[in-house]
Amino acid sequence: MSRVSGKNTKPELVVRSLLHNMGYRFRLHRNDLPGKPDITLPKYQKVIFVNGCFWHGHADCPRSKRPTTNKKFWRVKLDKNIERDKITVCSIRELGWRVLTVWACEVKDKDKLTNKLLTFLESKEKKNCR
Secondary structure (H helix, E strand, O other): OOOOOOOOOHHHHHHHHHHHHOOOOOEEOOOOOOOOOOEEEHHHOEEEEEEOHHHHOOOOOHHHOOOOOOHHHHHHHHHHHHHHHHHHHHHHHHOOOEEEEEEHHHHOOHHHHHHHHHHHHHOOOOOOOO
16 A cells, blocks of 8 residues: 555546646645645636545445455545545535545546536536535
8 A cells, every 4th residue: 555656646647637738727735725635726716636436435436346355444444535535525615615526537538527627617606515
């Protein structure tokens, strides 16, 4: 697990490249916001988390299948990650930011991902935590 990178992952680089090509400018890994969002767009008050399907428990994704050995350890570890993500997203929203989560499996289809990013960045809607 120590070899798993938390920053500058391949899916994150793809999302950053798409955003840059669309003309958006952003900051990376801001530590003054809860959870250090992967991408922050201060001008738009929006943040983007690029999550790995396995580590963050992407529902209905084959990549998020849990290991069959040492089940208790993995259940506790991955459930903590999911709960921490929920708290982080809620905390950021309470600060007035809008949040988008991009899953690693979504990076394969660049057209679909581009549409998802554009829809998020052009929307004015605010979602509540609960």
